[in-house]
Amino acid sequence: MAAIFTKYNRPGCIQGAMLTSIVYLLLGGLLAIFVHITLEKVIQAQANVAQDANISGQQRMLLQRASLFATAYLYSEDIAAKQTSLQALGTMQANHQLLLEPHYSALKNGLASPLSPELQALYFTSDNNVSDQLNAFGEQIYYALSLQVKQGDTKLDAKALMEMAYTPLLSSLNAVVSEYESQNSIRMTTLRLVQLVVFWLIVAIMFIGLIVILLNARKQRQNMTISSILNLDQEHASPMFTRKAFELSARKLIATARRHNETISVLAFDIDRFARILTHHGHEAAEDVLSRVADGLLAMSRESDYLGRVADEKFVLLLPKTSAEQALNLANKIRTFFNDEKTQEGAKGVPISVSIGITELEKEDSMLQHIISRAENALVGKESQGNARVCMA
Known part of the structure; x- marks a missing residue:
């Protein structure tokens, strides 16, 4: 797991x-x-x-x-x-x-x-x-x-x-x-x-300030909801890594991969329309979506993989000893899994889909964040391709 x-x-x-x-x-x-x-x-x-x-x-x-x-x-x-x-x-x-x-x-x-x-x-x-x-x-x-x-x-x-x-x-x-x-x-x-x-x-500044405050409050409520949801129960069975612990583990994995001339791939996940789901369907539906995405990613991952959330509705999956082509195959399986009717049945009427950015460890990569950013950037500007898209960096 x-x-x-x-x-x-x-x-x-x-x-x-x-x-x-x-x-x-x-x-x-x-x-x-x-x-x-x-x-x-x-x-x-x-x-x-x-x-x-x-x-x-x-x-x-x-x-x-x-x-x-x-x-x-x-x-x-x-x-x-x-x-x-x-x-x-x-x-x-x-x-x-x-x-x-x-x-x-x-x-x-x-x-x-x-x-x-x-x-x-x-x-x-x-x-x-x-x-x-x-x-x-x-x-x-x-x-x-x-x-x-x-x-x-x-x-x-x-x-x-x-x-x-x-x-x-x-x-x-x-x-x-x-x-x-x-x-x-x-x-x-x-x-x-x-x-x-x-x-x-003064009226204009107060009005803009009110809008900014409301947007910040909404964003904070979303963050608090997502953070509380992602503190998954122990039934998900695996040790909870803090961000610092994950960074240390990833650093060792990168060093090992370089030493043995192995590759590492990263999948960056973005839940499609999540802000709209939270706004129009409420916290309960958003909690259900996040939980099902986390469950689905865990179910589709290997024992050696590392799954985590980097921001809001964005998840990342670290794949040791995996090439970009192999990561692409896994990404398509995950996309298909979430598009499956059985997965959608338990989503409380809210359709679930994820977009996935893919990248591979490169020579100049020294930190995990560089790889994650490249995978996330693969999704940027590709909104015109619709939801449930898979993009290679």
């Missing part, structure tokens, strides 16, 4: 789950950093534009305040009115410098102006030229407030001062405020769009 070895997958499952968790933690961390940086930039830009819009709105109020109290001073010569007008004018000039400072700083450093072309046109072109109009208005106010209150002094026409405050300077300032508010609205739209993109990005 063939000896049996098993490969337990629990550590691999744990490592896989840990790796998946680490990957999603990293993705979550990178996403959090991206969201933080992006929103910080958008919010800062939004705050700057909102501040500029607020300051430009103050300019209209300060213009009217400066002209109103300057006019009051011309009529009443009230010192408090003069001080109030000068204070409003000073604040107005300071605000103007604050609004244009980024523009002049960028030009000084050879960079593009942060002001939009529309705002630059309002501030500097001949059609509006808010900067020149503000300078002219300031000079008029200072001139009016510096007149000496003496007999015969010529006073500035208060009506002209009031008209200057309202036309065309006020209209130009209104245009500036409207432009800042328009940019503020665009920034708000951009911020909402970024928030929407980030929201759906």
Whole structure:
């Protein structure tokens, strides 16, 4: 009777789950950093534009305040009115410098102006030229407030001062405020769009993560089921080899085969549609299939052969002193055995078939795993040949 070895997958499952968790933690961390940086930039830009819009709105109020109290001073010569007008004018000039400072700083450093072309046109072109109009208005106010209150002094026409405050300077300032508010609205739209993109990005990552978790959980359940099934009862009669013990035995067999110029062949078995069987027919049917495959392989093996499971539903049969041609004959017998109606009768309505990859010991082979991998690779890419296929490496 063939000896049996098993490969337990629990550590691999744990490592896989840990790796998946680490990957999603990293993705979550990178996403959090991206969201933080992006929103910080958008919010800062939004705050700057909102501040500029607020300051430009103050300019209209300060213009009217400066002209109103300057006019009051011309009529009443009230010192408090003069001080109030000068204070409003000073604040107005300071605000103007604050609004244009980024523009002049960028030009000084050879960079593009942060002001939009529309705002630059309002501030500097001949059609509006808010900067020149503000300078002219300031000079008029200072001139009016510096007149000496003496007999015969010529006073500035208060009506002209009031008209200057309202036309065309006020209209130009209104245009500036409207432009800042328009940019503020665009920034708000951009911020909402970024928030929407980030929201759906997070939803997508969570959805993908949920799918991966479910797939991992399903895979782990399959592995646990298969591992428990393959801990066969002692009635199968032969010593249970651990993977390490099997590797040591195989190493000795390979060394012996090389010493006596003998050959070794390997059959790699893959239960066809096993994942579908487990999903659609349940654990009980999968247990029955695995048990019957193990029983069938044991029944078809010789005393000198070594049977084991390398992963999930994959089995391997090590055949000492067996050529590839002899292994091919055995593989066809095993395939026929599982296709036999009597074998199918006890499969609880689930058809059983196995695909078999065949290889032989080669000169460069130093480890069993090299031979097993070659036998398994013989099956790769041959799915188009259907189930119950036998492929020579």
